[in-house]
Amino acid sequence: MADFQSRFQEALRRRLYPNAALHLKEIGGAIGRSENTVTRWWRGETHIGGEDLYRIASFFTERGDHSFLHDVFGTLVPDGGRSPQSDSAILAVARTLLSRVAESGTIANDSHAWFTANGAIDAASLGHHEYVRRELRLPVSAGDLSAYAMRVLGWIALTERADGVVVIRHDGRRVAPAAAEAICEWLYDCADRVRSIRRIVHLDGQWVEALHPDARVAAAAIEKVAFIVGVRRGGWSIKNLSLSAVTDQRLGALLQVHRETPEKIVHAAAAMGAFTTSSLFGVKGNDVVSHHVATGLGFDPRGIEGLNVLARADTEYALALHARVLRARHEGAAYYELSGPIDDRYARYLNLVLPEPGPDGRVLTSSVVLEVETMAA
Numbered sequence: 001m002a003d004f005q006s007r008f009q010e011a012l013r014r015r016l017y018p019n020a021a022l023h024l025k026e027i028g029g030a031i032g033r034s035e036n037t038v039t040r041w042w043r044g045e046t047h048i049g050g051e052d053l054y055r056i057a058s059f060f061t062e063r064g065d066h067s068f069l070h071d072v073f074g075t076l077v078p079d080g081g082r083s084p085q086s087d088s089a090i091l092a093v094a095r096t097l098l099s100r101v102a103e104s105g106t107i108a109n110d111s112h113a114w115f116t117a118n119g120a121i122d123a124a125s126l127g128h129h130e131y132v133r134r135e136l137r138l139p140v141s142a143g144d145l146s147a148y149a150m151r152v153l154g155w156i157a158l159t160e161r162a163d164g165v166v167v168i169r170h171d172g173r174r175v176a177p178a179a180a181e182a183i184c185e186w187l188y189d190c191a192d193r194v195r196s197i198r199r200i201v202h203l204d205g206q207w208v209e210a211l212h213p214d215a216r217v218a219a220a221a222i223e224k225v226a227f228i229v230g231v232r233r234g235g236w237s238i239k240n241l242s243l244s245a246v247t248d249q250r251l252g253a254l255l256q257v258h259r260e261t262p263e264k265i266v267h268a269a270a271a272m273g274a275f276t277t278s279s280l281f282g283v284k285g286n287d288v289v290s291h292h293v294a295t296g297l298g299f300d301p302r303g304i305e306g307l308n309v310l311a312r313a314d315t316e317y318a319l320a321l322h323a324r325v326l327r328a329r330h331e332g333a334a335y336y337e338l339s340g341p342i343d344d345r346y347a348r349y350l351n352l353v354l355p356e357p358g359p360d361g362r363v364l365t366s367s368v369v370l371e372v373e374t375m376a377a
Contacts, residue, residue, distance in 0.1 A: 006163055008053075011071035012042050015060070018286055031055035036144055040129075043200065043207075044110070044159060044167055114149070115156040119178030121186065128157045150174070150202055156183050156222075164195030168218065172203035172315040173229055180226035184219040191215035201315045208319065210311035220303055224313035228343055231375045236320050236340030241350075243335050248368045250274055251352045258333055258354045265354050265364055278366040281309070281325050288325045288363075297367065298345075317342050325363045328353040339371075347372045 016022055028038040031052060041048040048056075053072075060068040112124040114131060124131035132138065132145040149155040150169060154176030159167040168183065187194070197218035199210040212218035246252050250272065257268040269278050276296035282289045288309045293301040304312060309325070312318040317340070328334050332355065339348035348371040354364045 006165070007072050008048070009042055009044060011068055014071075015065070015068070027056060027059060030059045044161055044165075110159055110161045113158045113160075115158065115179040115183045115186075117154050117176035117179055119182045121182055124157075128159075147202055155179055158183065158186075160194075164193070165198060166190075166194050166196070166215070166218075167198045167200065168222070169200045169202070169207075170222075170225070172201045172208070172225075175222075175226050175229050177226050177230070180222050184223050187215040187219040187222075199311070203315050203319070208310055208315055210315075210318075211308060212311055213307075217303060217307075221311065221313040224303075224343070225315075228314055231341070231344050233316075233341040233375065234346075236316070237338070238320065238324075239337040241335040241337055243333060246335055246352065248350065250277070251350070251366055251368060254278075254352060254354060254364070254366055255333070262354070262357050265356060266362060269364055269366070274366055277368070278364055281363045281365070283325065283329045283361075283363060286326065288322050291362065294367065297369070298372075314341075314343050316340075324351070324353060325365070328355045328363050329361070337370075341375065345372055345374050 013019065016024065024038045024042065025035040027033075028035045031038075032055075033052065041052070057069050060066075112128055112131075114122045114124055114128065116122060122131065122135075128146045128149075129144075132149045136145075136149075138145060146157055146169070150157065150171040151174060154171065154174045156175065156179045157167075157169040161167065166187075170179075187197075191214065194215040197212040197215060199212060199218055199221065201208045201210065210221070212221065243255060246255055253272060254265065254269060254274060258265050261268075266280060269275060275292060275294065277294050278292075279290065279294045280292040282291050290304050290307060290309055293299050293304050295301075309322050310318050312321075320338075320340070324334075324336070334353045336351045336353070337348070338351055340346070347369065350368040350370065352366045354366070356362050356364075
């Protein structure tokens with residue numbers, strides 16, 4: 001049962017938007033819990049109790065979904081016939097199972113800590129929310145206190161799960177430098193025992209999840225985040241242009257190939273040497289992965305290629321790129337004039353986005369830089 005949390009998260013993920021029409025808010029309303037509480041269970045920030053799991057399982061059973069508990073507990077749950085009596089029996093077994101797991105401490109092996117603005121590492125044995133409430137003497141009804149500590153104080157939250165996965169949460173626009181330095185040091189020290197990193201970033205009221213293959217890659221991203229947020233930055237301007245407005249010779253040649261033989265666009269880009277200013281992305285569902293980063297635009301490919309674009313340190317830019325690639329995949333070729341901050345630079349550039357045909361088609365983006373300027377901290 002050591003992988004309970006992973007199985008629980010995956011069972012919920014498959015049943016939630018965009019994989020299904022269900023949202024966490026609906027689950028919370030059905031079982032008498034807030035959306036924030038259910039979200040914390042799903043992210044592995046706090047542990048779900050036996051009665052709450054029982055209510056969630058009942059919720060799915062009443063909707064005709066009889067496989068939720070089997071997804072969570074596997075063969076430990078009996079696979080009986082589909083009847084109200086068998087459903088009740090399975091739910092009763094699940095309630096007992098989770099109670100035993102909780103009593104044995106298997107779930108409670110996860111540990112929580114805050115990396116605070118002064119560089120301290122403070123254990124949060126009762127959870128991140130409760131630590132902030134007690135430390136800052138805030139009322140229980142004060143809302144999402146973890147988000148407050150990250151957004152206002154620049155703290156970084158860490159959960160080290162029993163299955164070897166580390167969950168790191170921080171704000172996208174405010175990270176205390178000493179907190180970033182302390183967690184990076186922790187990551188480098190613990191790199192050999194950390195299986196993988198989930199970095200969850202708060203930006204504009206939403207949580208953006210980035211997956212990192214190891215602790216060193218995550219540390220490098222956080223080091224960059226701390227530098228980026230210290231730079232005075234403006235917002236993004238995205239201007240849609242007509243494809244007929246393409247005047248650059250190389251962009252025009254790429255567009256012509258895409259119109260005539262779209263399945264050959266990647267080979268044509270390579271043949272004409274366009275990969276110095278072009279990038280290539282794979283798309284699977286809502287995931288966008290960087291296959292190639294333009295070699296002439298100043299990006300360091302080591303922390304980008306092979307990874308989901310949302311794993312980039314600059315979350316704001318990553319979201320804009322993610323949306324642009326998905327839009328092209330669903331709607332076709334597009335042409336933009338873009339201006340905004342990328343890492344520590346302000347850039348203004350033209351960007352042609354060309355999707356390959358077919359369900360597994362990639363997306364090529366090719367740029368012409370009009371202006372670039374390093375921003376001062």
